[in-house]
Amino acid sequence: xxxxxxxxxxxxxxxKPVQSKTSRFEIxxxxxxxxxxxxxxxxxxxxxxxxxxxxxxxxxxxxKELAAQGKIEGNRLILIRKIPTKxxxxxxxxxxxxxVICKECGKPxxxxxxxxxxxxxxxxxxxxKHSIAKI
Numbered sequence: 209x210x211x212x213x214x215x216x217x218x219x220x221x222x223x224k225p226v227q228s229k230t231s232r233f234e235i236x237x238x239x240x241x242x243x244x245x246x247x248x249x250x251x252x253x254x255x256x257x258x259x260x261x262x263x264x265x266x267x268x269x270x271x272k273e274l275a276a277q278g279k280i281e282g283n284r285l286i287l288i289r290k291i292p293t294k295x296x297x298x299x300x301x302x303x304x305x306x307x308v309i310c311k312e313c314g315k316p317x318x319x320x321x322x323x324x325x326x327x328x329x330x331x332x333x334x335x336x337k338h339s340i341a342k343i
Contacts, residue, residue, distance in 0.1 A: 233316040235304055240293045247276075249296065252285035259308050261320065266303060268343045273299045312336035 236258050239251040249255075256263040263280055271278050274296070276289035308316050310331035317333040320340075329338050 235297075235301055238293050238297045238300060240291075240296055242290050245288065245290060247287045247289060247291045247296070249285040249287070250283070252280065253283040255300065259304065259316075260318075261307065265307070265320070265343065266300075269303050269307070270296070270299055272343060273302065307340060310334060310336055311338050 236251070236255045238249055238255070240247055240249045242248075252266075253263055256266050259266070263285075267278055267280055267285055270276075270285070270287070274287065274289065274291055276287040276291065278285055278287040280286075304316075307320065307329065308318060310316075310318050310329065310333065313331060313334040313336065315331065315333040318329045318331050321328050321330050327340050327342060329340055331337070
């Protein structure tokens with residue numbers, strides 16, 4: 209029996225430790241650069257796709273939060289202002305907290321729905337429905 213425990217202890221030392229409390233949802237990193245007086249987010253459509261939101265919705269939010277005009281060209285968003293990547297990343301995190309993550313269960317499996325003149329976040333995981341402010 210001691211041999212078994214010794215072998216088991218050796219096996220535990222060789223395997224990687226189990227990561228605790230990791231989330232399957234991570235906010236994508238912003239890939240942006242400044243060109244003249246413009247900031248170009250080159251992976252904008254990928255971010256929108258990952259968050260499962262319309263690019264126009266995220267664009268409108270970022271324009272308001274960053275006080276910059278912008279336009280979507282192909283897969284990228286061009287903002288008419290010099291903005292550091294860190295600031296854009298922070299605003300996308302705020303967007304995720306407001307418009308993606310469910311307030312009840314904390315999961316990102318949500319969709320935006322419009323009923324009459326009101327917008328709601330509907331959670332596909334727990335079924336909760338919360339009203340949200342218009343952008």
